[in-house]
Amino acid sequence: MDFESLYPSSAKYIFANGLRKVEPYEFSYLANTKARWASMRSITDVFTTEFKRRCDRDMIVKAIQDGRILVNDVGVQPSHRVCQGDLICTRSVHRHEPAVPDWPIEIAQQEDGLLVVDKPHGLPVHPNSLYYFNTLLTILRKDMALDPRLQLVHRLDGLTSGIVILADPDKRPKLFEAFEKRLLQKVYVARVQGRFPEQKITCNIPLHTPEGKGSGRQVVARHGKPTETIFHRIRYDANGDYSIVQCILHTGRRHQIRAHLSLLGYPILNDPLYNDAYPASRRLNQMHTDSLSIDYPLWPDAKHTCQLCSHPAPDPDPLHMAIDLRAVLYAGKGWRYQSMWPAWAN
Numbered sequence: 001m002d003f004e005s006l007y008p009s010s011a012k013y014i015f016a017n018g019l020r021k022v023e024p025y026e027f028s029y030l031a032n033t034k035a036r037w038a039s040m041r042s043i044t045d046v047f048t049t050e051f052k053r054r055c056d057r058d059m060i061v062k063a064i065q066d067g068r069i070l071v072n073d074v075g076v077q078p079s080h081r082v083c084q085g086d087l088i089c090t091r092s093v094h095r096h097e098p099a100v101p102d103w104p105i106e107i108a109q110q111e112d113g114l115l116v117v118d119k120p121h122g123l124p125v126h127p128n129s130l131y132y133f134n135t136l137l138t139i140l141r142k143d144m145a146l147d148p149r150l151q152l153v154h155r156l157d158g159l160t161s162g163i164v165i166l167a168d169p170d171k172r173p174k175l176f177e178a179f180e181k182r183l184l185q186k187v188y189v190a191r192v193q194g195r196f197p198e199q200k201i202t203c204n205i206p207l208h209t210p211e212g213k214g215s216g217r218q219v220v221a222r223h224g225k226p227t228e229t230i231f232h233r234i235r236y237d238a239n240g241d242y243s244i245v246q247c248i249l250h251t252g253r254r255h256q257i258r259a260h261l262s263l264l265g266y267p268i269l270n271d272p273l274y275n276d277a278y279p280a281s282r283r284l285n286q287m288h289t290d291s292l293s294i295d296y297p298l299w300p301d302a303k304h305t306c307q308l309c310s311h312p313a314p315d316p317d318p319l320h321m322a323i324d325l326r327a328v329l330y331a332g333k334g335w336r337y338q339s340m341w342p343a344w345a346n
Contacts, residue, residue: 005065007025007027007028007132007133008025008026008027008226009254010142011023011025011133011196013016013133015102016065017101017315017318018101018318018319019099019100019101019102019274019315019318020099020100020101020102020134020240020257021097021099021134022097022133022134022341024094024095024096024306024308024309025095025096026092026093026094026095027092027093027132028089028090028091028092028093029089029090029093030087030089030090031080031084031087031088031089031090032086032087032088033083033084033085033086033088034084035084037050037082037084038082038083038084038086040081040082041081041222042078042079042080042081042087043060043064043069043071043076043078043080043081043082044057044060044061044064044079044245046077046082046088047060047069047298048060050133051298054296054297054298055298055299055304056304057296057306058303059298059299059301060078060198060298061078061210062076063090063298063299064076064078065078067091068090068091068092068299069088069089069090069091070088070089070091071086071087071088071089072086072087073087073089075107084122090241090298091297093298093301093326094296094298094300094306096130096296096298096308097130097132097133097134097167098130098131098134099121099134099316100122100123100124100131100321101121101122101123101318101321102318103120103121103122103123104106104138105117105118105119105120105123105139105140105144106118106339107162108163108337108338108339109337111123113150113167113168113170113171114150114165114166114167114171115140115146115147115150115166115167116163116164116165116166116337117136117140117163117164117166118161118162118163118164118223118339118340119136119156119160119161119162119163119164120161120321121159121161121321122158122159122318122321123136123139123159124136124158125137125152125156125158125164125168126152126155127157131318131334136266138165139150140166141264146166147168147271149168149169150166150173151166151167151168151169151170152164152165152166153165153166153167153172153175153176153179153339154179154252156327157254157255157258157325158176158322159271159272159321159322159325159329160188160309160323160325160326161322161325161326161327161342162188162326162327162328162339163327163328163329163330163337163338164327165330165337175325175332175335178332179252180331182250182251183332183333184330184331184332185248185329185330185331185332186248186249186326186327186329186330187246187248187249187326187327187329188246188247188248188249188253188257188325188326188327188328189234189242189244189245189247189326189331189341189342189345190245190257190261190268190324190325190326191242191243191245191269191323191324191344191345192242192243192245192261192266192267192268192269192324193241193242193266193268193269193275193277194241194242194243194265194266195241195243196231196233196234196236196243196245196266197233198233200230200231200232201230201231201232201264202228202229202231203227203228203230203231203260203263203264204226204227204229204231205220205227205260205263206220206223206224206226206227207219207221207222207224207225207253207254207255207256207257207259208218208220208223208224208225209254216273217273217274218254218255218259220263225251225253226251227251227253227256227260228229228249228250228251229247229248229249229250229256229257229260230246230247230250230302231246231247231248231260231261231264232243232245232250233245233246233247234246236343240250243268244344244345245261245266247261247325255273255274257325258271258273258274258325259274259325261264261274262274262275268323268324268325269324270320270322270323270324271323271325272323279284296308296309324342324344324345326341326342326345328340328341329340
């Protein structure tokens with residue numbers, strides 16, 4: 001099944017309070033059966049265990065009987081036991097997407113077969129379990145007529161801003177190889193808490209992503225993936241007790257810069273995940289997606305009403321849906337793409 005066919009062809013956007021919102025819609029969700037799902041007694045148990053805050057047994061049994069849940073494109077019985085690797089398609093699921101800041105997407109460079117954009121903070125790069133229409137890739141395609149041949153060369157955290165490169169099938173392999181083989185320079189700038197040391201610091205603490213639904217933080221582990229980040233303090237502001245730090249990535253692990261700075265004792269000033277001193281009220285603004293992901297039914301009906309439809313979640317503050325981390329330069333052999341430095345770093 002084509003990924004794009006899982007979603008409606010268009011969505012109704014609402015622009016208010018500095019945010020881009022999407023009206024609820026129905027979509028289909030594909031998932032490969034995980035090992036822990038295969039150990040459960042039935043597909044009904046899978047749903048009532050994994051999505052217990054969004055469904056109950058009666059809802060799942062009815063959905064299976066109505067053909068809204070398929071296994072390998074075939075209807076099954078509620079007692080059916082899935083095997084690892086089976087493809088589960090969940091059809092016509094009710095979905096709310098979290099709001100994102102309504103900041104413009106600037107074009108940094110454009111040429112035949114290549115597009116370099118300056119991604120604003122708070123915007124996910126590509127569709128995932130929470131977002132589709134409110135992503136950089138979908139907005140570029142549906143609102144800015146992006147050539148469908150152009151695909152992402154790399155990713156950037158949703159809360160991070162800066163350079164994102166897209167390329168067509170002719171140019172993408174060479175660029176992708178540069179990322180894979182680390183044949184390029186990746187430079188970020190961050191604002192961190194405290195007085196960062198003056199001398200250059202190289203951090204190669206291995207990082208690991210714990211399995212299951214945890215905090216989402218990377219953790220230190222001997223069996224973690226190798227990493228390397230080089231940090232250099234640009235300046236220290238004594239009045240605000242913060243430092244502006246240049247960060248050069250030699251590997252590209254998830255949250256690598258954020259995790260390394262936190263482990264060194266200088267977390268990004270407004271990082272809701274890695275800075276425990278960041279105010280809880282603002283942390284809720286940046287991580288407001290939790291309630292949107294689990295607190296409404298998969299298939300609303302008279303018995304299972306959607307509270308988010310009748311009582312929408314409060315709007316987050318777009319200014320607090322960001323961290324002070326920005327990708328300012330990506331450069332390789334014969335190419336160089338850069339963005340403006342943020343106001344807080346100047």
